[in-house]
Amino acid sequence: MQLSKFPRATLAHLPTPLEYMPRLSEHLGGPDIYVKRDDCTGLASGGNKTRKLEFSMGEALALGADTIITVGAIQSNHVRQTAAAACKLGLACEVMLEHRVQQPSDTYSNSGNVFLDRIYGANLHEYPAGTDFDAVMAEIADEVSSKGGTPYYIPGGASNAVGALGYVQCGVELLSQCEQQNLAFDHIVTATGSAGTHAGLAVGLRGSGSDLPILGFGVNAPQDVQEERVFKLAVETADLVSAPGCVTRDDIVADCNYIGSGYGEPTESMNEAILMLARQEGLLFDPVYSGKALAGMIDYIRKDRFSKGQKIVFLHTGGSAGLFAYSDSLRT
Numbered sequence: 001m002q003l004s005k006f007p008r009a010t011l012a013h014l015p016t017p018l019e020y021m022p023r024l025s026e027h028l029g030g031p032d033i034y035v036k037r038d039d040c041t042g043l044a045s046g047g048n049k050t051r052k053l054e055f056s057m058g059e060a061l062a063l064g065a066d067t068i069i070t071v072g073a074i075q076s077n078h079v080r081q082t083a084a085a086a087c088k089l090g091l092a093c094e095v096m097l098e099h100r101v102q103q104p105s106d107t108y109s110n111s112g113n114v115f116l117d118r119i120y121g122a123n124l125h126e127y128p129a130g131t132d133f134d135a136v137m138a139e140i141a142d143e144v145s146s147k148g149g150t151p152y153y154i155p156g157g158a159s160n161a162v163g164a165l166g167y168v169q170c171g172v173e174l175l176s177q178c179e180q181q182n183l184a185f186d187h188i189v190t191a192t193g194s195a196g197t198h199a200g201l202a203v204g205l206r207g208s209g210s211d212l213p214i215l216g217f218g219v220n221a222p223q224d225v226q227e228e229r230v231f232k233l234a235v236e237t238a239d240l241v242s243a244p245g246c247v248t249r250d251d252i253v254a255d256c257n258y259i260g261s262g263y264g265e266p267t268e269s270m271n272e273a274i275l276m277l278a279r280q281e282g283l284l285f286d287p288v289y290s291g292k293a294l295a296g297m298i299d300y301i302r303k304d305r306f307s308k309g310q311k312i313v314f315l316h317t318g319g320s321a322g323l324f325a326y327s328d329s330l331r332t
Helices: 022-028 049-062 077-089 106-110 112-119 133-146 161-180 196-206 223-240 268-281 290-302 320-326
Strands: 018-020 032-037 067-073 092-099 123-128 151-154 187-192 214-218 253-255 311-316
Touching: 018 161, 022 032, 022 268, 022 290, 049 077, 049 151, 049 161, 049 196, 067 077, 067 133, 077 092, 077 112, 077 320, 092 112, 092 133, 106 112, 106 320, 112 123, 112 320, 123 133, 133 151, 161 196, 161 223, 187 196, 187 290, 196 214, 196 223, 214 223, 214 290, 223 253, 268 290, 290 311
Parallel strands: 032 311, 067 092, 067 151, 092 123, 187 214, 187 311, 214 253
Antiparallel strands: 018 032
Protein backbone atom coordinates (compact mmCIF):
# COMPACT_ATOMS: atom_id res chain seq x y z
CA MET A 1 0.00 0.00 0.00
CA GLN A 2 1.74 3.12 -1.25
CA LEU A 3 0.10 6.12 0.42
CA SER A 4 2.87 8.49 -0.69
CA LYS A 5 1.34 8.69 -4.18
CA PHE A 6 -1.72 10.55 -2.85
CA PRO A 7 -1.72 14.35 -2.37
CA ARG A 8 -1.57 15.21 1.32
CA ALA A 9 -1.67 18.34 3.44
CA THR A 10 0.28 18.39 6.68
CA LEU A 11 -2.25 19.02 9.45
CA ALA A 12 -1.81 16.40 12.19
CA HIS A 13 0.68 15.74 14.98
CA LEU A 14 1.72 12.19 14.15
CA PRO A 15 2.27 9.55 15.34
CA THR A 16 -0.28 9.88 18.12
CA PRO A 17 0.61 8.25 21.46
CA LEU A 18 -0.27 4.68 22.37
CA GLU A 19 -0.68 4.59 26.15
CA TYR A 20 -1.52 2.06 28.84
CA MET A 21 -4.41 2.91 31.18
CA PRO A 22 -3.41 1.21 34.46
CA ARG A 23 -6.03 2.73 36.76
CA LEU A 24 -8.92 1.97 34.43
CA SER A 25 -7.65 -1.56 33.89
CA GLU A 26 -7.45 -2.14 37.65
CA HIS A 27 -10.80 -0.46 38.28
CA LEU A 28 -12.62 -2.74 35.84
CA GLY A 29 -10.67 -5.85 36.79
CA GLY A 30 -10.56 -7.20 33.27
CA PRO A 31 -8.09 -6.93 30.38
CA ASP A 32 -5.15 -4.56 30.14
CA ILE A 33 -6.58 -1.51 28.38
CA TYR A 34 -4.56 0.80 26.14
CA VAL A 35 -5.66 3.93 24.34
CA LYS A 36 -4.59 5.17 20.91
CA ARG A 37 -4.64 8.93 21.42
CA ASP A 38 -6.12 10.31 18.23
CA ASP A 39 -7.54 13.07 20.36
CA CYS A 40 -3.96 14.39 20.17
CA THR A 41 -3.81 15.08 16.43
CA GLY A 42 -3.50 18.78 17.26
CA LEU A 43 -5.75 20.63 14.84
CA ALA A 44 -8.63 22.53 16.52
CA SER A 45 -8.25 20.54 19.78
CA GLY A 46 -7.62 17.30 17.88
CA GLY A 47 -9.64 14.33 16.74
CA ASN A 48 -9.77 11.57 14.16
CA LYS A 49 -11.02 13.74 11.30
CA THR A 50 -7.65 15.50 11.07
CA ARG A 51 -6.03 12.34 9.70
CA LYS A 52 -8.74 12.11 7.02
CA LEU A 53 -8.52 15.80 6.20
CA GLU A 54 -4.82 15.50 5.40
CA PHE A 55 -5.81 13.49 2.33
CA SER A 56 -9.09 15.28 1.55
CA MET A 57 -7.47 18.70 1.75
CA GLY A 58 -4.45 17.41 -0.13
CA GLU A 59 -6.69 16.44 -3.03
CA ALA A 60 -8.59 19.74 -2.82
CA LEU A 61 -5.37 21.72 -3.12
CA ALA A 62 -4.12 19.51 -5.95
CA LEU A 63 -7.34 20.23 -7.85
CA GLY A 64 -6.97 23.98 -7.33
CA ALA A 65 -9.94 24.37 -5.00
CA ASP A 66 -10.37 27.59 -3.04
CA THR A 67 -13.61 26.73 -1.22
CA ILE A 68 -14.41 23.68 0.88
CA ILE A 69 -18.04 22.54 1.19
CA THR A 70 -18.95 20.02 3.86
CA VAL A 71 -21.79 18.77 6.03
CA GLY A 72 -22.34 17.57 9.58
CA ALA A 73 -24.59 17.71 12.62
CA ILE A 74 -24.76 20.88 14.73
CA GLN A 75 -22.12 19.44 17.08
CA SER A 76 -20.01 17.87 14.33
CA ASN A 77 -16.38 17.20 15.26
CA HIS A 78 -15.68 16.87 11.54
CA VAL A 79 -17.00 20.33 10.74
CA ARG A 80 -14.91 21.90 13.52
CA GLN A 81 -11.70 20.33 12.20
CA THR A 82 -12.58 21.08 8.56
CA ALA A 83 -13.20 24.75 9.36
CA ALA A 84 -9.83 24.93 11.13
CA ALA A 85 -8.03 23.14 8.29
CA ALA A 86 -9.54 25.58 5.80
CA CYS A 87 -8.19 28.48 7.85
CA LYS A 88 -4.74 26.90 8.06
CA LEU A 89 -4.64 26.37 4.28
CA GLY A 90 -6.20 29.71 3.30
CA LEU A 91 -9.45 28.28 1.93
CA ALA A 92 -13.04 29.44 2.33
CA CYS A 93 -15.38 27.02 4.11
CA GLU A 94 -19.11 26.56 3.46
CA VAL A 95 -20.81 24.32 6.03
CA MET A 96 -24.21 22.63 5.93
CA LEU A 97 -25.31 21.90 9.51
CA GLU A 98 -28.10 19.38 10.12
CA HIS A 99 -30.40 19.54 13.15
CA ARG A 100 -30.37 15.86 14.17
CA VAL A 101 -31.04 16.15 17.91
CA GLN A 102 -34.66 16.69 18.87
CA GLN A 103 -35.47 19.56 21.23
CA PRO A 104 -31.86 20.77 21.61
CA SER A 105 -31.01 23.12 24.45
CA ASP A 106 -29.63 26.57 23.81
CA THR A 107 -26.31 25.30 25.14
CA TYR A 108 -26.28 22.50 22.56
CA SER A 109 -27.17 24.87 19.73
CA ASN A 110 -24.54 27.51 20.50
CA SER A 111 -21.70 25.96 22.51
CA GLY A 112 -19.04 23.31 21.91
CA ASN A 113 -18.16 22.55 18.31
CA VAL A 114 -20.53 25.02 16.67
CA PHE A 115 -19.07 27.83 18.77
CA LEU A 116 -15.64 26.91 17.43
CA ASP A 117 -17.00 26.74 13.86
CA ARG A 118 -17.96 30.39 14.25
CA ILE A 119 -14.56 31.28 15.71
CA TYR A 120 -12.93 29.74 12.63
CA GLY A 121 -15.12 31.90 10.41
CA ALA A 122 -16.93 29.13 8.57
CA ASN A 123 -20.04 30.19 6.66
CA LEU A 124 -22.75 28.15 8.41
CA HIS A 125 -26.05 27.12 6.82
CA GLU A 126 -28.55 25.27 9.02
CA TYR A 127 -31.09 22.71 7.79
CA PRO A 128 -33.69 20.36 9.31
CA ALA A 129 -33.00 16.64 9.70
CA GLY A 130 -33.54 14.63 6.54
CA THR A 131 -32.57 17.41 4.12
CA ASP A 132 -31.33 16.26 0.69
CA PHE A 133 -27.76 17.41 1.18
CA ASP A 134 -26.62 16.28 -2.26
CA ALA A 135 -29.03 18.80 -3.74
CA VAL A 136 -28.07 21.51 -1.24
CA MET A 137 -24.37 20.90 -1.84
CA ALA A 138 -24.91 21.24 -5.60
CA GLU A 139 -26.67 24.58 -5.06
CA ILE A 140 -23.87 25.93 -2.88
CA ALA A 141 -21.23 24.65 -5.31
CA ASP A 142 -23.04 26.44 -8.16
CA GLU A 143 -23.08 29.65 -6.12
CA VAL A 144 -19.34 29.38 -5.46
CA SER A 145 -18.62 28.66 -9.13
CA SER A 146 -20.82 31.53 -10.31
CA LYS A 147 -18.64 33.90 -8.29
CA GLY A 148 -15.46 32.54 -9.86
CA GLY A 149 -14.55 30.12 -7.09
CA THR A 150 -13.52 26.49 -7.29
CA PRO A 151 -15.43 24.30 -4.82
CA TYR A 152 -14.40 20.95 -3.37
CA TYR A 153 -16.91 18.79 -1.50
CA ILE A 154 -15.95 16.72 1.55
CA PRO A 155 -18.71 14.35 2.72
CA GLY A 156 -19.76 14.08 6.37
CA GLY A 157 -16.91 12.79 8.48
CA ALA A 158 -14.62 12.96 5.41
CA SER A 159 -15.84 9.39 5.00
CA ASN A 160 -15.11 8.50 1.43
CA ALA A 161 -12.20 6.48 0.08
CA VAL A 162 -9.88 9.52 -0.03
CA GLY A 163 -10.61 10.47 3.58
CA ALA A 164 -10.36 6.86 4.75
CA LEU A 165 -6.72 6.88 3.63
CA GLY A 166 -6.01 8.66 6.91
CA TYR A 167 -7.01 5.52 8.81
CA VAL A 168 -5.20 3.20 6.46
CA GLN A 169 -2.15 5.14 7.58
CA CYS A 170 -3.29 4.92 11.22
CA GLY A 171 -3.52 1.14 10.99
CA VAL A 172 0.05 0.97 9.70
CA GLU A 173 1.16 3.39 12.43
CA LEU A 174 -0.49 1.31 15.16
CA LEU A 175 1.21 -1.88 13.98
CA SER A 176 4.57 -0.10 14.03
CA GLN A 177 3.96 1.08 17.61
CA CYS A 178 2.97 -2.45 18.65
CA GLU A 179 6.27 -3.72 17.28
CA GLN A 180 8.26 -0.96 18.99
CA GLN A 181 6.54 -1.56 22.35
CA ASN A 182 6.45 -5.35 22.00
CA LEU A 183 2.65 -5.42 22.30
CA ALA A 184 0.19 -7.94 20.92
CA PHE A 185 -3.45 -6.90 21.18
CA ASP A 186 -6.48 -9.16 21.21
CA HIS A 187 -8.92 -6.47 20.01
CA ILE A 188 -9.09 -2.89 18.86
CA VAL A 189 -12.26 -1.01 19.83
CA THR A 190 -13.59 2.21 18.32
CA ALA A 191 -16.74 4.17 17.62
CA THR A 192 -18.24 3.65 14.17
CA GLY A 193 -20.48 6.25 12.54
CA SER A 194 -19.88 7.70 9.08
CA ALA A 195 -17.62 4.66 8.47
CA GLY A 196 -14.34 6.21 7.32
CA THR A 197 -12.34 5.51 10.47
CA HIS A 198 -13.56 1.93 10.78
CA ALA A 199 -13.16 1.16 7.06
CA GLY A 200 -9.73 2.75 6.74
CA LEU A 201 -8.47 1.00 9.84
CA ALA A 202 -9.64 -2.37 8.47
CA VAL A 203 -7.77 -1.77 5.22
CA GLY A 204 -4.65 -0.55 7.01
CA LEU A 205 -4.51 -3.64 9.24
CA ARG A 206 -5.56 -6.30 6.74
CA GLY A 207 -3.52 -4.76 3.94
CA SER A 208 -0.49 -5.03 6.25
CA GLY A 209 -1.19 -8.69 7.01
CA SER A 210 -2.62 -8.18 10.51
CA ASP A 211 -5.65 -10.19 11.67
CA LEU A 212 -6.26 -8.00 14.76
CA PRO A 213 -10.05 -7.99 15.27
CA ILE A 214 -11.76 -4.60 15.08
CA LEU A 215 -14.98 -3.99 17.03
CA GLY A 216 -16.90 -0.87 16.17
CA PHE A 217 -19.57 0.38 18.55
CA GLY A 218 -22.23 2.10 16.47
CA VAL A 219 -23.59 5.57 17.18
CA ASN A 220 -26.35 6.11 14.63
CA ALA A 221 -27.53 3.06 12.65
CA PRO A 222 -28.68 -0.56 13.10
CA GLN A 223 -26.01 -3.26 12.93
CA ASP A 224 -26.77 -4.57 9.45
CA VAL A 225 -26.85 -1.07 7.97
CA GLN A 226 -23.66 -0.01 9.72
CA GLU A 227 -21.67 -3.11 8.81
CA GLU A 228 -22.67 -2.86 5.15
CA ARG A 229 -21.78 0.84 5.12
CA VAL A 230 -18.33 0.13 6.54
CA PHE A 231 -17.67 -2.86 4.29
CA LYS A 232 -18.66 -0.95 1.14
CA LEU A 233 -16.26 1.86 1.99
CA ALA A 234 -13.52 -0.61 2.97
CA VAL A 235 -13.79 -2.26 -0.46
CA GLU A 236 -13.57 1.13 -2.19
CA THR A 237 -10.59 2.14 -0.07
CA ALA A 238 -8.79 -1.16 -0.61
CA ASP A 239 -9.19 -0.73 -4.36
CA LEU A 240 -7.83 2.81 -4.14
CA VAL A 241 -4.64 1.64 -2.39
CA SER A 242 -4.21 -1.32 -4.78
CA ALA A 243 -5.03 -3.93 -2.14
CA PRO A 244 -8.30 -5.35 -3.52
CA GLY A 245 -9.88 -8.12 -1.50
CA CYS A 246 -7.79 -7.56 1.63
CA VAL A 247 -10.93 -6.94 3.72
CA THR A 248 -13.70 -9.54 3.85
CA ARG A 249 -17.26 -9.07 5.04
CA ASP A 250 -16.44 -11.08 8.18
CA ASP A 251 -13.76 -8.52 9.11
CA ILE A 252 -16.41 -5.85 9.68
CA VAL A 253 -18.15 -6.16 13.05
CA ALA A 254 -20.35 -3.50 14.65
CA ASP A 255 -22.34 -3.62 17.88
CA CYS A 256 -25.11 -1.04 17.75
CA ASN A 257 -26.77 -1.79 21.08
CA TYR A 258 -25.39 1.26 22.91
CA ILE A 259 -26.88 4.05 20.77
CA GLY A 260 -29.78 4.72 23.11
CA SER A 261 -32.67 6.79 21.77
CA GLY A 262 -30.69 8.13 18.83
CA TYR A 263 -27.64 9.88 17.41
CA GLY A 264 -26.30 12.49 19.79
CA GLU A 265 -28.81 11.62 22.52
CA PRO A 266 -27.18 11.07 25.95
CA THR A 267 -27.38 7.71 27.72
CA GLU A 268 -26.77 6.73 31.33
CA SER A 269 -23.99 4.33 30.33
CA MET A 270 -22.28 7.01 28.23
CA ASN A 271 -22.44 9.44 31.14
CA GLU A 272 -20.93 6.82 33.47
CA ALA A 273 -18.18 6.00 30.97
CA ILE A 274 -17.13 9.62 30.45
CA LEU A 275 -16.95 10.27 34.18
CA MET A 276 -15.08 7.00 34.77
CA LEU A 277 -12.36 7.84 32.22
CA ALA A 278 -12.06 11.39 33.51
CA ARG A 279 -11.67 10.30 37.11
CA GLN A 280 -9.60 7.17 36.58
CA GLU A 281 -7.26 8.39 33.82
CA GLY A 282 -7.74 12.16 33.52
CA LEU A 283 -8.92 11.75 29.92
CA LEU A 284 -11.85 13.52 28.26
CA PHE A 285 -14.08 11.75 25.76
CA ASP A 286 -17.01 13.02 23.72
CA PRO A 287 -20.68 12.17 24.38
CA VAL A 288 -21.65 11.29 20.79
CA TYR A 289 -18.96 8.88 19.61
CA SER A 290 -16.24 7.71 21.98
CA GLY A 291 -18.46 8.02 25.04
CA LYS A 292 -20.91 5.47 23.68
CA ALA A 293 -18.10 3.23 22.42
CA LEU A 294 -16.54 3.34 25.89
CA ALA A 295 -19.90 2.40 27.39
CA GLY A 296 -19.96 -0.64 25.12
CA MET A 297 -16.40 -1.63 25.97
CA ILE A 298 -17.03 -1.31 29.71
CA ASP A 299 -20.17 -3.45 29.43
CA TYR A 300 -18.23 -6.09 27.48
CA ILE A 301 -15.64 -6.22 30.27
CA ARG A 302 -18.30 -6.49 32.96
CA LYS A 303 -19.88 -9.38 31.04
CA ASP A 304 -16.46 -11.04 30.57
CA ARG A 305 -16.61 -10.70 26.79
CA PHE A 306 -13.26 -8.98 27.19
CA SER A 307 -11.48 -10.79 29.99
CA LYS A 308 -8.47 -10.70 32.28
CA GLY A 309 -5.27 -11.71 30.52
CA GLN A 310 -6.26 -10.02 27.26
CA LYS A 311 -4.95 -6.74 25.89
CA ILE A 312 -7.30 -4.36 24.12
CA VAL A 313 -6.72 -0.94 22.60
CA PHE A 314 -9.37 1.75 22.44
CA LEU A 315 -9.05 4.20 19.55
CA HIS A 316 -9.86 7.62 21.03
CA THR A 317 -11.33 9.66 18.18
CA GLY A 318 -11.37 12.95 20.09
CA GLY A 319 -14.30 15.35 20.30
CA SER A 320 -13.98 16.66 23.85
CA ALA A 321 -15.14 20.09 22.65
CA GLY A 322 -18.59 18.53 22.40
CA LEU A 323 -18.68 18.05 26.17
CA PHE A 324 -19.49 21.74 26.61
CA ALA A 325 -22.61 21.37 24.46
CA TYR A 326 -23.85 18.61 26.76
CA SER A 327 -23.19 20.36 30.06
CA ASP A 328 -26.95 20.56 30.72
CA SER A 329 -27.39 16.78 30.50
CA LEU A 330 -24.12 15.30 31.76
CA ARG A 331 -24.55 14.70 35.47
CA THR A 332 -21.33 15.04 37.43
